[in-house]
Each structure stands twice: as C-alpha cells, then as structure tokens.
Amino acid sequence: MQPCLRLARPGASVLRRRSQASLAASAVVCSRSAPGGHYRSCRDSRCIGLAQWQARSFTATARSSADNTSTPSKPSTPSPSPSPSIPLAFTSSPSPLPINPSSNTSRQPRPTKDPILLEQRIASIPIERFRNFCIVAHIDHGKSTLSDRLLELTGTISPGDGNKQILDKLDVERERGITVKAQTCTMIYRYKGLDYLLHLVDTPGHVDFRAEVTRSYASCGGALLLVDASQGIQAQTVANFYHAFSLGLGLIPVVNKVDLPTADVPRALQQLHDTFELDVDQENSNNGAVLVSAKTGKNVEAILPAVIERIPPPVGDALAPAPRILLVDSWYDNFRGVVLLVRVFEGTIRAGDHVVSMATGSKYTVGEVGIQYPEGIAQPTLRAGQVGYVFFNPGMKKIHDAKIGDTFTTVGNELTVEPYPGFEEPKPMVFVAAFPTDQGDYTRLSDSIQQLTLNDRSITLQKDHSEALGAGWRLGFLGSLHCSVFQDRLRQEHGASVIITEPAVPVMLRKRDGTERVLTSAADFPEADEARSRGFEYFEPFVSATITVPEEYLGRVITLCENSRGEQQSIDFIGSAAQTAKGPDTPGTLAEATTAADDDGTAPVKTASPTSSLGSIQVILKYSLPSMALVDDLFGKLKGVSRGYATLDYEDPTWRSSDLVKLQLLVNKQPVDAISRVMHRSQLDRVGRHWVSKFKEHVDRQMFEVIIQATAGRRIVARETIKPFRKDVLAKLHASDITRRQKLLSKQKAGRKRLTAVGNVTIEHTAFQKFLSK
Missing domain, CATH: 3.30.70.2570 (Elongation factor 4, C-terminal domain)
Structure with missing residues (x-):
C-alpha cells in the first residue's frame, strides 16, 4: 500500500517545482491509502498519489473538480507524520527488477521528462562520464527486450507490463516482431554516487539491415554482444563481432534468456570463448560475461556497471571553437521537415548557430537541438560526446541534401575542420520496379518513396517506365526482406497501393573491348542473337555466406547449398558432446544468477537436454553462393530443411562468369x-x-x-x-446436311x-x- 500525500500548505492549489527534499518536507501521510493513487475518500483536491507525484518529477497540480465530487466513505483519523529522519521521497515500493547485492547499490532518481531538470543533470556530467554503446546480436536474441529493461532501470521510462519494444517505433516492426531501424535513446544512470550519461543504440539483427548496424558503430565506443542461451552463437553474431572488433570497439559478452528450460549457459559461454576468444571467466568480474534474462529482468542491473567500467568514454573538447558534427541518420517530420540525428565529436552546437554542410556547401540555421529520451526532448546545447537530433529553421529545401556521413561545422570554420571519412555506400543486391496501381497516384507515390528513402539511405532510386504498367521507380535493396519491409511501410505509413515486380539481382556485361556495364533491369539485357554476334560475356554476383547449423541437419543443408550452385569453402565444428555434458567451470555470476532464481521461487538455470537446439555440435559452414539463390527464397528453404535452427549471414558479393539468359512472358x-527476369540457364524450365x-x-x-x-x-x-x-452455331440445324454443318464451322x-x-x-x-x- 502506497501512502497518500497531502499538501501541508492549506489553500495551495498548485505546487511549484521544488527539490526532492523540500517537497518531502512539506508533505504528510494520510492514514487512508491506496495503491498507485490517493484514497477515494480523500476529498482534498490538493492531494495527489505517491506514484503520480513520482511520475511528474516532483511537480504536483490541483486535482480536477471531479475528484471533489467523488463518493465519500467513512472518515478516519489521520496518522501522525513520519519521522524527519526518514525522507518520504524514498518510501516507494521496491523495484520490480531483482537487485544483486554485488552490483551497484546507488538509488536511481525518479523518472522525469522535465526539460529543465534534464538540462540541469546533463550539464553537470563531464564527458569523462559519457558512455555510448549499442546492442548487437542475431535476430530474435532479445535486443529490444533488453533495451526496455535498461530504460526501466535508469528511470527513463516507468516500469510496467506495457513496456514491450519501446524503441521499435515503426508499425512494421511491431507487426513482424523484428527491429528494422536502429533507434537511439539517452539515459542517465547513477553509479557510485555519480551521474553517468549513457547513449544506447538498439540495432537490427537481420543481415538485410546490416547498414543500420554499421552506422550505429560510428556513434558508439563499445557494444553488448548478446547471445541467446538456448540458441548459442549464430551467423549474424559472428558478423557483428568481427565488424565491431575491426573498429576497435569494446565488447561485453551478455548471455540472455537464461531462464528458459532449454537454456544451456555453459555451452553458450564455451562457444563465446572458442569462437571469439573472449574472456567469459565468471571469477573475473572485470571481463567476464554477464548472464541475464531480459524478459524477467533477472541480473539486468549488472550490465550498466559493466558498461561504465569496460567501455571507454568518448573523446572530444566541448570548448573547441570549431564544432565537428557527424550526420548519422535522418527522417522526415510533417511539421519540422528533415530531422537529423548527429554525433558531436568536437565543440558545442545550440539553437541559432549557423552551420554549413561540408559535402554540399549548403548553409543552415539551427532551429532546435535535443536528445531522444526516448522521444525527442529539446535541450539548449549538444556537447562533444553527445548524440542527439537537430533540425534547421528554415528546413532543408531538398530531402536528399541530408547525406548520411556528412560533416557539419559552423560557418567560417570549413577550412579548419577535417571532414569525417563518412560511411561506405552499401551495394544493393536486389532490384525491383514499383508502379502505382493507378497512374494518377504517381506523384503521391514519388513523394512517399522519397520520404522513406530519407530514413533508409541503403535504398537506391531511379525512374522507370513499363508499357504494361506505366511510369514507376526502380529500387535497389540489400535483400528480399528489406524489399518486403519497404513495401509494408509504403502501405502502412503512406497508404500507397503499389505493384512490385519480380526481384532481380544485378548482372555485369563485358564486351570484347573490355568495357563493362552493370545491368539492373531485364529490359536492358541484350537479346540472345545480339549477345552471340558481339561476343558478350556475362557475370553474376556470388556472396560469401556463413551458415550455422546443428550437426544433425548438416547433410540436408549441404545438399540444399549444392543444389543452389554453391561451392563449399570451409567447415568448422564448435564444441563437442563431452563439453556440452560437462561444461566449463562457471562460478561467480552464474552461481549467483542460479541462486537468485531459486530464492525468488522460479526455476533455476538448467543444462539443455540432448534434444535441445544446443544438444549437438554446432557447425559453421562457409559457402560461395549466387545472389540469385538468395532471391529465390534460400532463407525459407534453409529454415525448412533445418527445422528453423540454421541461420545465414553473407558479405558483399564478387563477380563470376556465368551462363545467363533472359526469360520473358509472351x-x-x-x-x-x-x-x-535474368537467370541461370539451369533454372529456365522450372x-x-x-x-x-x-x-x-x-x-x-x-x-x-x-x-x-x-x-x-x-x-x-x-x-x-x-x-x-x-x-x-449448329444448335438450330437439327438434321441438316453435313456440308451445311461444315460450312458454318469453317x-x-x-x-x-x-x-x-x-x-x-x-x-x-x-x-x-x-x-x-x-
């Protein structure tokens, strides 16, 4: 039961903002109490509930007249005020997250959305106490759920059952249950009596959205490498690790879903050690893996201390005269226009500053700066080391003036600031043509496509025309899922009705004189007679694919790859049956997590049975596969032959000579x-x-x-x-002559x-x- 607060000052209709201590001193405890709000019999319009008081960041307002007319109940005598030695501000109910005694014991401040309070707290934090990090993992390993728990733990959002994938803001993300766009959020965390400013990035897990992960690394100093305890290391886990490792990011291994009955924690730790040579020793609290359950919140409080201790702060000088600002992402707002997500490397940016783009030379006036908390909250400045949003007033005239990887600085400092190297342009692997179902909607479709490409720069765009379907657009994507998600976003966010043609991969044509040309449309493919007479040679893209699969499905997966014209490059086995049964010695955090589970009445962490997904040896296959096989639903076929256990990741393609022909419908x-469509000759008949x-x-x-x-x-x-x-025509002839019948039929x-x-x-x-x- 939470106490009810009654204002000590009679006649005060509205409380002004005050500090926590002053508000606690001016409140008394009513003997009538109810969970989450004031008691129904309390007729004082100035009385507010403790939970509501906390959520308003110590700012109370007068209750409405409806509260004054609530049904009265039997009055009771108020209890005496609490002892002054016990501050009322800290009499709230316990946090729903389990607290590990060995972890941070600093009490976190109440959640607040007040821009003034946020401004004061952020201004008091030096750059040495900034931490920028992201969460990377294979798809469906629990990144978004873990982000929710971290937001609750830091007080960025209030705890509650409704907090599910808070950072997944797109309708298509909630509908499909996957993260499509990397989302950011600023958090403030108190550790050992000091405030730390944390910047979190929740990244996608599917290979089609790897460009989002690449851009996220540019704003981070470290990453949480998340692994599902019941699935172990999978294809995208390997790709994310090596990419982050090549950039020198600090990596913290985190094993999630330890509460599942099929969780095999020792096996997951062994895989992290054997595959990546990561230190997962639980006795070494400075470098060991963190074992959590993001769904239940178990041991999540051990993550942020590890982030503070093991991820370095950003480097930069907030007092530098020439700001250096990197454009990380952008999106379109109906009221503000183009909004930019930026990382400040040097200096400070504030509203009213005159900045210039070093890529286009265009000059702008900053209209507002702010942070994502998780929604946008305006701030007076963004300092070196921070990540936040910026929009200009007046806004950008053209949507595509916002070039991802561009560097901004103040006007007059263009020659003294070195531009950021930018990002490598992603190479589209799948091309389709998009046409409106009604040609009268062409202009509307064009505007919708350009607004979406502002938010996803990995899409290439050019105009197209079809005799059957009219005017449209030719779009390039990183994969089939990327294309499907884009089509869903067109339908859900813009109400567009479009016709999407058969997906195709680019092919390269080489002439006799050595000149080369990349073809992205079957309409550009030469006819067979012309190609034969001119001696054209065709090349198709092949990707280097990494497939992880349990050993019992290895034969089926190899057969599928061979039938898809794949060439095996290597095969590696992770772990052994003996290691699975015995497992590494895992004292420390693992024992604590198991003990905590027993104490709160839930099932302890168990070793997976031999029939679980980790009950056999994991195999990592590397194949050279044609990109056309990926378009031909290789993902679905791979899941089918492995009962959903196999995973696939691939790298940028290379060109190989191939026997290609164009199949068309007459x-x-x-x-x-x-x-x-252009395809390999072996696919023609099917x-x-x-x-x-x-x-x-x-x-x-x-x-x-x-x-x-x-x-x-x-x-x-x-x-x-x-x-x-x-x-x-013979219906009326009856028994006529045969020649008459033949005449009518002819x-x-x-x-x-x-x-x-x-x-x-x-x-x-x-x-x-x-x-x-x-």
Whole structure:
C-alpha cells in the first residue's frame, strides 16, 4: 500500500517545482491509502498519489473538480507524520527488477521528462562520464527486450507490463516482431554516487539491415554482444563481432534468456570463448560475461556497471571553437521537415548557430537541438560526446541534401575542420520496379518513396517506365526482406497501393573491348542473337555466406547449398558432446544468477537436454553462393530443411562468369515487359513452367484463343492456352446436311482467326498484382 500525500500548505492549489527534499518536507501521510493513487475518500483536491507525484518529477497540480465530487466513505483519523529522519521521497515500493547485492547499490532518481531538470543533470556530467554503446546480436536474441529493461532501470521510462519494444517505433516492426531501424535513446544512470550519461543504440539483427548496424558503430565506443542461451552463437553474431572488433570497439559478452528450460549457459559461454576468444571467466568480474534474462529482468542491473567500467568514454573538447558534427541518420517530420540525428565529436552546437554542410556547401540555421529520451526532448546545447537530433529553421529545401556521413561545422570554420571519412555506400543486391496501381497516384507515390528513402539511405532510386504498367521507380535493396519491409511501410505509413515486380539481382556485361556495364533491369539485357554476334560475356554476383547449423541437419543443408550452385569453402565444428555434458567451470555470476532464481521461487538455470537446439555440435559452414539463390527464397528453404535452427549471414558479393539468359512472358506473341527476369540457364524450365501456369489463372477468357508462352531467346520454354468462349452455331440445324454443318464451322473458325489478328488481350493491374504476389 502506497501512502497518500497531502499538501501541508492549506489553500495551495498548485505546487511549484521544488527539490526532492523540500517537497518531502512539506508533505504528510494520510492514514487512508491506496495503491498507485490517493484514497477515494480523500476529498482534498490538493492531494495527489505517491506514484503520480513520482511520475511528474516532483511537480504536483490541483486535482480536477471531479475528484471533489467523488463518493465519500467513512472518515478516519489521520496518522501522525513520519519521522524527519526518514525522507518520504524514498518510501516507494521496491523495484520490480531483482537487485544483486554485488552490483551497484546507488538509488536511481525518479523518472522525469522535465526539460529543465534534464538540462540541469546533463550539464553537470563531464564527458569523462559519457558512455555510448549499442546492442548487437542475431535476430530474435532479445535486443529490444533488453533495451526496455535498461530504460526501466535508469528511470527513463516507468516500469510496467506495457513496456514491450519501446524503441521499435515503426508499425512494421511491431507487426513482424523484428527491429528494422536502429533507434537511439539517452539515459542517465547513477553509479557510485555519480551521474553517468549513457547513449544506447538498439540495432537490427537481420543481415538485410546490416547498414543500420554499421552506422550505429560510428556513434558508439563499445557494444553488448548478446547471445541467446538456448540458441548459442549464430551467423549474424559472428558478423557483428568481427565488424565491431575491426573498429576497435569494446565488447561485453551478455548471455540472455537464461531462464528458459532449454537454456544451456555453459555451452553458450564455451562457444563465446572458442569462437571469439573472449574472456567469459565468471571469477573475473572485470571481463567476464554477464548472464541475464531480459524478459524477467533477472541480473539486468549488472550490465550498466559493466558498461561504465569496460567501455571507454568518448573523446572530444566541448570548448573547441570549431564544432565537428557527424550526420548519422535522418527522417522526415510533417511539421519540422528533415530531422537529423548527429554525433558531436568536437565543440558545442545550440539553437541559432549557423552551420554549413561540408559535402554540399549548403548553409543552415539551427532551429532546435535535443536528445531522444526516448522521444525527442529539446535541450539548449549538444556537447562533444553527445548524440542527439537537430533540425534547421528554415528546413532543408531538398530531402536528399541530408547525406548520411556528412560533416557539419559552423560557418567560417570549413577550412579548419577535417571532414569525417563518412560511411561506405552499401551495394544493393536486389532490384525491383514499383508502379502505382493507378497512374494518377504517381506523384503521391514519388513523394512517399522519397520520404522513406530519407530514413533508409541503403535504398537506391531511379525512374522507370513499363508499357504494361506505366511510369514507376526502380529500387535497389540489400535483400528480399528489406524489399518486403519497404513495401509494408509504403502501405502502412503512406497508404500507397503499389505493384512490385519480380526481384532481380544485378548482372555485369563485358564486351570484347573490355568495357563493362552493370545491368539492373531485364529490359536492358541484350537479346540472345545480339549477345552471340558481339561476343558478350556475362557475370553474376556470388556472396560469401556463413551458415550455422546443428550437426544433425548438416547433410540436408549441404545438399540444399549444392543444389543452389554453391561451392563449399570451409567447415568448422564448435564444441563437442563431452563439453556440452560437462561444461566449463562457471562460478561467480552464474552461481549467483542460479541462486537468485531459486530464492525468488522460479526455476533455476538448467543444462539443455540432448534434444535441445544446443544438444549437438554446432557447425559453421562457409559457402560461395549466387545472389540469385538468395532471391529465390534460400532463407525459407534453409529454415525448412533445418527445422528453423540454421541461420545465414553473407558479405558483399564478387563477380563470376556465368551462363545467363533472359526469360520473358509472351501473351499472343506480344512480350509483357513487366514479367521478365535474368537467370541461370539451369533454372529456365522450372521457372518457365511455373510462370505460364500461374499467369493463366489471372487472365480472363476472351472471344478468341489466348496463348501464354515463356521464352528464352528463340526457344519456347513452356506454353499454356486459354480456350475462347464457344458459340454453338449448329444448335438450330437439327438434321441438316453435313456440308451445311461444315460450312458454318469453317465460317466460325475464319471469324475467330480474324478476331485473333486484330484483338488485343487486356490484362488488368489486378492480374499483375496477383501474379507477382508470393
């Protein structure tokens, strides 16, 4: 039961902002109390509940007149005021997160959204107590859930059951249950009596969004390497580790989901040690792994002390005369225009400063600066070491003036500031064409696409045109999931109705004189006769793929890769059955976590059974795979043959000579340019038969015969025929002469032939939508 606060000053309708101590001294305890608010019988409009008082950051307002008319109950005698030696401000109920006695015992201040209080606290923190870090892991290992617990632990958000993926702000993220955009948040954490300013970045886990992770590293000094205790190290875990390691980031291994019945903590620790040579010794509290359950909050409080102790602070001089600001991300706001997410390396930026872009030379006036907490809160300044948002007044005239990796400085210092090297441009691997279902919506679709590409610079954009579908856009993505998410965002955030063509990968054409050209559309692919006469040579991209899979599914995965024209490069086995059964010696934090679980009544951490996902040897396969295989749903096939246990990651592709042809669809010998694709010759028969049979289902019958063909050069790969509507011209003849019957039938046949010659098959846009949908 939480006490009810009654204002000691009679007649005061509104409390002004005061310090915690002064407000506690002016409050008394009412004998009537109720959880989370004032007691219903309390008719004093100036009485507020303790929980509400905390949430308002020690700022109380008068209750509404509705509270004055609440139903009275039996009055009671107020209890005496508490002893002055016990501050009322610290009489709240215990935190729902379990507290480890060996961890930080400093009491965290109450959550506050007040810009003035935040400004005062942040201004008192020197750069030596800044920490910028991100959470990286394979998909579905618990990054967003762990972010929620850290936000609760630092008081950035109030604890509650409704805190689920707070930093996943897009509808498509909540719908699919994955992180698509790297999201940032500033936190203030009290450790050993001192405030620390922490900047957290929650990153995506799928390989298609690796560009988001790369940009996140630029604003961080370290990372939490998160591993699922029931799944162990997976493909994206390996990729994230080596990328962070190459940049010199401090890495803290964190094993999550230790509360699951199938969790195999010793095995996960052994994999971290064997694969990455990380120190996971639990006796070494300075370098050991942290064992947590982000869902229940168990041992999460041990993470932030590790961040403070093991991740270095950013380097920079807030008093530098020439600011050096890196543009990390951007998005579009309907009221503010283009909003920039920046990392300040040197100097200070504030509203009213005149800044210049070192990439474009454009000059702007800063309208507002602030931090993400987790929503945007305006601040007077952003100092060296901080990450926050900036928007200009007036705003940027063109959306694409916001170039990711650009450096900003104040006007007049362009020659004295060295620009940041920027980011490597991601290379699109999948290309599609997007057309509006109604050509009248082309302008609206163009605006929507450009606003979304402002928030995702890994997408390439150029105009396109189709005879069947009209004007549209050719878009380049990092993968099939990336393309699918973009289409969902168009539909959900902008209400756009679009037709997306078959995904295709880029191919390279080399001529006899050695000149090369990259083709991103099947329409640009030369005809077979022209290619043969001119001696063109074609190349397709091959990626270096890393696949992790339990040993029992190894044979199926190898067969799938071989059937996809893959070439094995290496194979490594992690751990052994003996190590799985015995496990490494794990005293310290592991024992404490297990003991804490027993004390609070939940099941302790258990070693996985032989049938669990970690019950066998994990195998890391490296294959050279064609990018076309990735477009052809290799992810789904891999999950199918491994019952969901296999994971896949890949690196940027390289070119290899290949036997490529263009497959296109003909309707009554007329090509349908919206349905064509470049592929390897070995795929022609399978894809051609699938195309004609599927397209036949979506074309209406006509008064004449409709022939659907899949062709590659002069070769007809597959064919389907839609029979015409038939009129019975013999219905009225009865027992007439046979020659009369033959005359009527031949006349009908000639009429159909003339109709076929002059008739056009009209294919509705809905037919393309249904055909191109998976």
